[in-house]
Amino acid sequence: MKFKYIARSTSCLAIALALSACSNIGIKPWERDTLSRPEMQLIHDAVEAGLDDHIYFSKEASSGGRSFGGGGCGCN
Amino acid sequence: MQLINSKSINESANSPATKKASQSFKKIAPALAAASCSLLGITDAIAQEDNGEWKFDVATLIYAESDSRVIAAEPVFNATKTYTDGEVLNVKLVFDTLTGASPNGATPSNTAQTFTRPSGNGQYIVDPNESPLDDTFKDTRGALSGTWTAPIDRDWEYTVGAYGSKEYDYLSLGLNGGLKRYFNQKNTALNFGLAFSADTIEPEGGNPLGLARMATPGTASFDADYDASRADSSDNKTIIDAIFGVTQVINTKTIMQFNYGLSLSDGYLNDPFKVLSVIDSSLGPNYGGNYQDGGNNVYLYESRPDSRMKHTLFWQTKYALDNGDVIDGSYRFMLDDWGITSHTLDFRYRWQLGDSYLEPHLRYYMQSEADFYKRYLTSDEYTANSIKEASSDERLSDMSAYTIGLKYGYKLSKTKEFNVRAEYYMQSHSGDNGFGQLASQDLYPDSNAIIFQVGYSF
Amino acid sequence: MGQFQSLLVDIPLQDNPSHHPPPQLSLKDSLWLGQFQAMASDCQILLEGVDQLQAETFLKLATIETWRIEHKFSRYKTGNTMDQINHAYKQALSVDDETTALLNFADQCYQLSDGLFDVTAGVLRKIWKFNGSDHIPTSQQIDEILPLIGWHKVHWKAQNIKLPEAMELDLGGIGKEYAVDKVRLLLQKKIPQTKDCRILINFGGDLACSGPRLNGEAWEVAVESFQHEKHAALNVKLNQGAIATSGDSRRFLLKEGVRYSHILNPRTGQAITDAPHSVSVAAPSCMQAGILSTMAMLQGRGAEDFLTAQGADFWVQRS
Numbered sequence: 001m002k003f004k005y006i007a008r009s010t011s012c013l014a015i016a017l018a019l020s021a022c023s024n025i026g027i028k029p030w031e032r033d034t035l036s037r038p039e040m041q042l043i044h045d046a047v048e049a050g051l052d053d054h055i056y057f058s059k060e061a062s063s064g065g066r067s068f069g070g071g072g073c074g075c076n
Numbered sequence: 077m078q079l080i081n082s083k084s085i086n087e088s089a090n091s092p093a094t095k096k097a098s099q100s101f102k103k104i105a106p107a108l109a110a111a112s113c114s115l116l117g118i119t120d121a122i123a124q125e126d127n128g129e130w131k132f133d134v135a136t137l138i139y140a141e142s143d144s145r146v147i148a149a150e151p152v153f154n155a156t157k158t159y160t161d162g163e164v165l166n167v168k169l170v171f172d173t174l175t176g177a178s179p180n181g182a183t184p185s186n187t188a189q190t191f192t193r194p195s196g197n198g199q200y201i202v203d204p205n206e207s208p209l210d211d212t213f214k215d216t217r218g219a220l221s222g223t224w225t226a227p228i229d230r231d232w233e234y235t236v237g238a239y240g241s242k243e244y245d246y247l248s249l250g251l252n253g254g255l256k257r258y259f260n261q262k263n264t265a266l267n268f269g270l271a272f273s274a275d276t277i278e279p280e281g282g283n284p285l286g287l288a289r290m291a292t293p294g295t296a297s298f299d300a301d302y303d304a305s306r307a308d309s310s311d312n313k314t315i316i317d318a319i320f321g322v323t324q325v326i327n328t329k330t331i332m333q334f335n336y337g338l339s340l341s342d343g344y345l346n347d348p349f350k351v352l353s354v355i356d357s358s359l360g361p362n363y364g365g366n367y368q369d370g371g372n373n374v375y376l377y378e379s380r381p382d383s384r385m386k387h388t389l390f391w392q393t394k395y396a397l398d399n400g401d402v403i404d405g406s407y408r409f410m411l412d413d414w415g416i417t418s419h420t421l422d423f424r425y426r427w428q429l430g431d432s433y434l435e436p437h438l439r440y441y442m443q444s445e446a447d448f449y450k451r452y453l454t455s456d457e458y459t460a461n462s463i464k465e466a467s468s469d470e471r472l473s474d475m476s477a478y479t480i481g482l483k484y485g486y487k488l489s490k491t492k493e494f495n496v497r498a499e500y501y502m503q504s505h506s507g508d509n510g511f512g513q514l515a516s517q518d519l520y521p522d523s524n525a526i527i528f529q530v531g532y533s534f
Numbered sequence: 535m536g537q538f539q540s541l542l543v544d545i546p547l548q549d550n551p552s553h554h555p556p557p558q559l560s561l562k563d564s565l566w567l568g569q570f571q572a573m574a575s576d577c578q579i580l581l582e583g584v585d586q587l588q589a590e591t592f593l594k595l596a597t598i599e600t601w602r603i604e605h606k607f608s609r610y611k612t613g614n615t616m617d618q619i620n621h622a623y624k625q626a627l628s629v630d631d632e633t634t635a636l637l638n639f640a641d642q643c644y645q646l647s648d649g650l651f652d653v654t655a656g657v658l659r660k661i662w663k664f665n666g667s668d669h670i671p672t673s674q675q676i677d678e679i680l681p682l683i684g685w686h687k688v689h690w691k692a693q694n695i696k697l698p699e700a701m702e703l704d705l706g707g708i709g710k711e712y713a714v715d716k717v718r719l720l721l722q723k724k725i726p727q728t729k730d731c732r733i734l735i736n737f738g739g740d741l742a743c744s745g746p747r748l749n750g751e752a753w754e755v756a757v758e759s760f761q762h763e764k765h766a767a768l769n770v771k772l773n774q775g776a777i778a779t780s781g782d783s784r785r786f787l788l789k790e791g792v793r794y795s796h797i798l799n800p801r802t803g804q805a806i807t808d809a810p811h812s813v814s815v816a817a818p819s820c821m822q823a824g825i826l827s828t829m830a831m832l833q834g835r836g837a838e839d840f841l842t843a844q845g846a847d848f849w850v851q852r853s
Contacts, residue, residue, distance in 0.1 A: 026263025028642065031328045033110045034396050039426055039433075042323065042333050042392060047154050047531060048483075048497070050168070051137045054150070055527065059503065061443050061472055062418040064317070064337050065390035065408040101836075101843035104646040105826070111646075112821045115639040116715055230631060 042066070131156045131491070135531030142524045145209065146176040163226040172217040172243075177209035181350035181468040182375055183452050183510070184208060184517045185366050189373060192293050194349045195280035196302045199293035207521055210349055217243035223252075231258050235269070245279040252317075267321040267335075275313040279348045282306040286379025287466070290351055292372040305377065311344035329396040337388035345384060351375040352468045355514055357454035364512020367455040376453065378467040386412040400428040415447035416472065432486040437499065439479035446472040451508050451519055470505050473520070477503040481527070492534045499527040543568075543590055549598045551605040557597045559589055568593035572600045573710050575738025579717075582748050583731040592733075595724065596717045600737070603713045607636075607705045609656070619695055619703055626689065626696040634693045636705065636712065643825055644685040650832045651825065652685050655800035656704025662805065664796045668789040676803040683800050710740050711778050711824035718742045718776075718820075734772070742776035742820045770814070778823035780831045781812030781851075797831045808834035816847040 027035075034040060043049050043066060057063040133154040140147045153169045180191060182202075189202045193212055202208040219241035227233045232255065239250040254269035277283060284290075284305050291301035321335035354374040356367040366373040392406035408420040421440045426433055448465040449472045457463050481499025488494060505520040540560035557570035566589035568579040579596050581589050606615045615633055629637070643651040661671040661679055682701050689696040697703070705712075714737050722744055725731045733744040734753045746752055752771040770777060780797075787794040787805070794805035813830045817823035826846055830837040841848040 026260050026325050027328050028261070028638070031107075031110070032114070033106070034328055035325060035331055037396070039402050040331065040394055040396055042331065042394065045495075045531075047133045047135050047152050047168075048529065050170075051135070051150060051152065051529065054172075055137075055139060055501075056441070059471060059501075059523075060418070060441060060475070060477065061412075061414075061416050061446070062386075062388070062408070062410040062420065062441075064319075064339065065335060065388055065406070065420070066333075066392070101840050102646075102648075103844065104829075105822075105844040105846065107642070107646055108822055108825055109818065111639050111642040112715075112819045112825075115635045115712075115821065116719060116819060117635075 129157070131158075131533070133531060133533045135529055138526075138528045140526050140528075141176065143207075143521070144177060145523065146174060146178055146525075148172065148174045148176075161227070163224070166223045166225075168219075168221045170217075170219045170241075172215075172219070174215045174217075177211035178349070179470055180208050180210040181347075181378060181470075182208040182353040183355065183468075183514060183519055185353075185373075186513060186516070187366070189366070190293055191351070191375070192291055192298075192302070194284075196291075197281070205517065207518070212349065215243050215245075217241060217246075219248075232256070233258075239273070246275065246277055248273060248275045250274070250315075254319075263325040265323040267319070267323065269317075269319040269321075271315075271317040273315040273317075275315070275343075277311050277313065277344055277348065283311045283344060283346070283348050284377035286346060287376050287463070289369075290375040290377060295372065313341060313343035313345060315339065315341045331394050333390075333392045335388070335390040337386075337390065339384075339386040339388070341384040343382060345380045345382060346378055347467070347469055348377075350378045350467065350469050352378055352450065352466055353452045354458045355452045355454055355510070355512075357456045357511075362513075364510060364514040367458065374455075374458065376458070376466075378469065379465050380448065380467050381414065381465055384412060384414055386410060402426040402428075410443075414472070416443055416445070418443035432484065435483040435485070435497075437479065437481040437483065437497075439477075441475075441477040441479075443475050445474045445507060449473055449507070452510070452514070470520075470523075473505045473507050475503060475505045477501065479527075493532070495529075495531045495533075497527075497529045501525045501527060541590075543594050543597070545594065545597060545601075550601060551611075552601060552608075554601065557593050559586075559593050566593075568596065570597045570600070572597075572604050573713065573737065575710065577738065578734075578736040579721075580734040580736070580753070581731065582733075588731075592721055592724065595720060596735070599717050599720055600713045603709065603716060606632075607709050609702075609704055609706065616703065616705065620697065622696050623699050626694040628694050630693075636708070637690060637695065639821070640705070640708070641685065641690065647825075647829050647832075649685075649801050650799065651707070651829060652683060652800035653703050653705060653707070654683050654685050654688065654701055655798060656706070657682050657700075657702050658798045658800075658803060661803075662787075662796070662798060664787060668787060670787055670789055670794060670805075671803075680803050683803070707828060708821060708824060710737050711776075711820040713737060714740050714742045714776065714820040718744060739779045739781075740777070740820050740824065741770075741772060743772050743774065746773045772816075775816060775818045776820035776823050777814055777816050778820050778827050779812055779814040780824070780827040795831070797828075799832065806832060806834045810837050811851045813837055813841070813851075814849045815841065 038044060049066065053063065133152070135152045137150040137152070138148070139150070150170065150172050155167045157165045159165075182189065182191070184202075184205055184207050186204050188204050189208060190199055191202070191208065191210065192199055194210070195212070200211065219239070221237065221239040223235055223237035225233065225235040234256070235252075235254040237252045239248070239252070241248045250271060250273035252269065252271035254267060257266045258264070259266070285307045288305040289301070291298050291305055295301070317337065317339045319335055319337045321333060323331065323333045325331050352375065354367040354376060356362040356365050368374065387410070389409045390406065392404070395403045397403070402425075404424040404426070406422045408418075410416070410418040419442050423438045424435055426435045446467065448467060450463070450466045451468050451473070453463060453466060479499055479501045481497055483495060483497035485493055485495035502522060502524050504522045507520065509515055510517065510519055540558055542556040542558055545556055554571045557568055560567050564582070566581040566584060568581070568589065570577050577600060579593055581592055584592065605611060608614060609616055609620075611617060615629065618627055619629070640653045644653075657679055661675045663669065687698050687701065688703075714735050718733065718735055721733050730748060732747055734755070735742045736755060741755060743753055752773045755770050755772060786796060792807055794807060795809040797806045797809045798804070799806060809831050813827040815823045815827040815830065817826060826841065826844060827848075830841050830848070830850070833840040838848075838850050841850075
């Protein structure tokens with residue numbers, strides 16, 4: 001139970017720090033041309049990401065990270 | 077635009093000052109175009125696509141393990157429609173056909189071993205010194221999912237989704253939802269997601285009772301023994317996933333994401349197809365061999381806790397180089413209450429080559445074993461009935477895995493792309509190496525697989 | 535099918551804050567022509583592939599949207615957004631999303647042009663009166679007014695704006711082009727998926743179209759020639775995108791043989807002396823074309839070289 005508390009409070013702190021530091025980091029709306037390119041999206045190929053997630057979820061004990069953990073496929 | 081009376085254009089085009097002119101004036105046209113687009117509310121992405129049209133992706137994955145283990149083929153059909161007001165509808169259909177054999181959790185032995193099929197119908201025999209593999213795995217699964225994403229106002233966006241998947245002995249239904257809040261001119265986005273999933277496991281023959289003894293095929297008491305090893309004929313599992321994430325634009329070329337995920341599973345978490353070998357720990361001629369009771373080897377069905385809580389921390393960065401190449405790196409840390417800790421490092425480099433690209437990929441994964449992971453049980457533990465939870469599923473062991481791959485893509489047009497990738501996945505396990513006769517067996521063979529995928533987007 | 539003359543389209547009073555006469559719809563060679571007044575210009579919408587009811591609806595929508603933009607950003611109305619901004623001296627004013635987008639655009643143009651495009655330069659009209667006379671302001675007058683110019687002096691952050699005392703914003707330089715682009719977007723959204731309809735918008739020489747005509751050919755538009763002596767109209771063919779024109783349209787000062795155009799340099803407070811009579815630029819949107827043509831005029835003698843360096847389609851009139 002202890003690590004649950006530590007992990008949660010650390011992540012809350014990290015998010016709060018990130019937000020406060022973030023208020024001045026960034027770019028103007030018209031500077032978005034590079035970031036709006038398809039290959040710069042965080043999940044560029046959703047089909048490949050889904051297939052890989054399924055493989056690793058079936059073969060390893062960890063899952064998720066980017067989106068929800070698990071795929072409900074019975075692979076345990 | 078064609079102009080009549082374009083005298084002035086011709087004059088300036090031929091003027092020797094033209095070349096000098098392009099050097100002395102800063103090129104503002106692209107930035108100005110982007111500024112106008114953002115003013116008029118049109119983003120590059122939407123401008124490039126046909127607004128309101130469907131975009132499709134079809135792909136097939138082939139996965140083949142070495143040593144006659146699992147072979148799987150997985151076709152995917154994905155459709156996305158973007159509406160004029162920024163709403164997105166996504167529908168995905170996946171099929172999964174699996175054949176081949178998977179380790180059943182037992183240890184190899186210097187004598188032949190006979191196992192009951194999980195359904196109770198039939199048996200399979202494993203040769204001496206061979207890794208016990210259960211080839212019952214012939215299954216087809218179909219899954220359908222849909223998500224709807226829409227803006228609420230300038231700063232808020234929501235997503236709702238549903239999911240269903242069915243295979244012969246497994247049904248999974250899920251619902252998910254999420255909220256996203258933008259800050260700081262969309263440089264920062266805060267994301268919260270929640271997913272709920274209800275699974276029903278109904279293997280043929282019913283679910284085995286945890287740590288019950290596997291009935292020995294060919295014995296007179298088989299039917300009674302088999303029934304005694306069964307639990308309810310169907311069992312459920314519920315999973316709740318929550319994710320909190322921050323996406324941050326760092327500069328014009330860099331974007332990062334940081335997520336924290338919490339996953340809670342409850343219910344029947346065992347793998348109904350896995351057993352543990354009981355190894356004779358009494359000093360004597362059978363030291364390290366299979367423990368026998370009533371003249372037959374003792375194998376016990378595995379038993380895991382009926383709940384699991386996982387914490388995941390994930391960090392990803394994407395960086396665009398000036399030449400158009402893209403670097404993508406991520407790290408994931410996982411910690412759960414089964415005692416497993418894992419680290420995942422993933423790295424991709426997209427090498428742009430005009431209309432096509434090459435993308436090498438490297439992945440490193442490492443996990444520590446679950447608290448209740450045991451490669452085998454000893455006869456002392458068995459007779460004392462001292463173990464309450466145990467599993468020899470290699471997926472819960474100390475493990476490290478490497479993936480090395482290469483993807484090639486070719487853009488036929490602005491909206492059509494063909495791609496193909498090949499990857500090699502190497503997994504190695506380690507743990508207790510046994511004693512006596514068992515120590516001469518290879519308890520942790522490496523498992524390697526080839527991954528091959530072909531895809532087409534249009 | 536009876537002979538169609540023309541009709542006046544009814545606009546509700548609350549949508550006509552500047553009390554313009556009602557827009558007029560007529561049929562000309564299978565093309566619907568809608569005309570109305572706005573921003574001191576003759577505004578026209580040409581529609582192809584629609585029936586009368588749709589033409590009336592489109593004209594009504596275009597007129598209401600243009601009058602809305604005109605009223606919101608006009609320098610001459612009391613109480614509108616522009617007026618509120620130009621009195622935000624003591625306290626920062628929170629502005630809406632549309633104004634925010636326009637001011638962000640003005641900010642970016644200021645940076646891209648190294649300060650030559652500056653929406654705070656409107657105050658120069660107080661000392662430069664372009665009536666064909668020879669009264670050019672003295673250097674003392676210019677020195678007094680220069681401190682009131684400079685977008686970098688304006689406090690603009692996260693939808694809040696505050697001006698230093700006596701400074702003013704003037705969005706007249708981009709207002710018409712913005713209206714053209716907004717009306718084009720608005721009408722394009724209203725075209726049903728099943729219909730093949732083409733639109734040309736012409737607000738006093740600032741044009742945008744939704745594509746070529748239904749027969750595949752380009753739109754032919756007569757653009758007023760700014761030549762002093764000849765009044766021959768110039769024919770322009772437009773296939774896609776937009777055209778904007780910056781011209782001196784006979785507003786200038788003439789002193790000792792030097793022609794001072796009404797294009798003023800915000801950094802020096804001086805008029806550009808070698809500006810062309812007119813610059814027309816083609817670009818995907820009217821706003822882009824408008825900024826490029828304005829910046830070209832500000833280059834004076836270097837207008838053609840500037841536009842060549844930007845890779846733009848353009849046409850410059852000098853004599």
